[in-house]
Amino acid sequence: MNNFSHRPVMHGLCVALLVLLGACSVSIPADQTNTMHKPTPQKIGPFPAFSGRLIVINPSRRWQVEIDWQAYQPNAGKLRLNHAFSSTIVDFRWNNSHMEIRDNKFPYWRDIQQKELTEHGIMLPPNQLASILLGNIPSSFHQKKTDTWESKQSGSLIRLLWQPELKKLTISDIQHGRVAKLIIH
Numbered sequence: 001m002n003n004f005s006h007r008p009v010m011h012g013l014c015v016a017l018l019v020l021l022g023a024c025s026v027s028i029p030a031d032q033t034n035t036m037h038k039p040t041p042q043k044i045g046p047f048p049a050f051s052g053r054l055i056v057i058n059p060s061r062r063w064q065v066e067i068d069w070q071a072y073q074p075n076a077g078k079l080r081l082n083h084a085f086s087s088t089i090v091d092f093r094w095n096n097s098h099m100e101i102r103d104n105k106f107p108y109w110r111d112i113q114q115k116e117l118t119e120h121g122i123m124l125p126p127n128q129l130a131s132i133l134l135g136n137i138p139s140s141f142h143q144k145k146t147d148t149w150e151s152k153q154s155g156s157l158i159r160l161l162w163q164p165e166l167k168k169l170t171i172s173d174i175q176h177g178r179v180a181k182l183i184i185h
Contacts, residue, residue, distance in 0.1 A: 042143075042146045042147050042162060042164070043135045043136075043137065044132055044133060044135060044137070044160075044162045044164075044169060045132075045133050045134055045135040046133070046134045046135040047069070047133045047134070047184055048070070048071060048072045048133075048134060049069060049070045049071075049072070050068075050069050050184045050185065051066070051067065051068050051069075051184075051185050052066075052067050052069070052167075052182060052183050052184040052185050053065070053066060053067065053181075053182075053183045053185070054066075054067045054081065054180065054181070054182050054183075055180070055181040055183075056120070056121035056122070056178075056179070056180045056181075057121070057178065057179045057180075057181075058121045058177075058178050059176070059177045059178070063083070063121075064083075065081040065082055065083045065084075065090075066081070066082040066084070067079060067080070067081055067082075067182070068080040068082075069133070071126070071130035071133065071134070073130070073134075074127045074128070074130040074131035074134060074136070075094075075095065075096050075127055075130075076093075076094065076095045076096070077093070077094060077126060077127075077130050078091065078092065078093040078094075079091075079092050079093075079126075080092075087104075088103055088104060088105065089103060089104045090102070090103045091103070092112075092126070093109075094126045094127060096127070097125075097127070098111070099111065099112050099113070099114070099117075099126065100112065121178050121180055122180065123153070123156075123158055123171055123173050123178060123180060124153075124158070124171060132160065132169075133169075137149055137160075138151070140152075140153070141158075141160060144159075147161060147162045147163065147164070148160065148161050148162075155175070156173050156174070156175040156176060157173075157174040157175060158171065158172070158173055158174075159171070159172045159174060166183065167183065167184040167185075168181060168182070168183045168184070169181070169182045169184075170182075
């Protein structure tokens with residue numbers, strides 16, 4: 001079932017809820033009004049499964065792939081990367097901290113470490129990225145703006161920028177000049 005089939009029902013429920021809340025509203029004492037208007041933290045997702053595009057820019061190279069992502073929980077998931085220019089297909093899966101990879105040139109699963117991923121411009125472990133894409137920003141990230149979070153990871157400042165209207169997540173490693181852009185279709 002897709003998420004769009006209930007849109008008219010949800011819209012009607014939202015309108016009814018707003019009317020109900022408006023009818024039940026009470027005045028708030030002046031000393032409590034400042035707590036009511038704090039900006040609501042933005043969240044990303046949830047996106048447990050999607051297709052999209054991943055663009056990684058390092059100081060020495062740039063690459064772009066189509067991505068098929070599936071992670072219904074942070075600690076386990078899988079993804080497929082398709083690099084059209086080289087006709088390379090890479091499958092990747094993780095279960096907790098154990099990660100494996102294979103491609104169409106070497107079809108047997110082999111273990112991979114986070115260090116190897118980092119060398120290719122992947123700055124976050126997959127379980128942490130899955131948590132973010134499921135709408136749970138890790139506590140190590142601190143919200144700087146409505147759509148921006150930052151964290152120190154392995155001595156580097158990592159910044160997340162979420163553009164909801166484009167469904168685009170930009171992950172930047174400020175110190176090393178690396179950028180990864182995930183665009184969800």
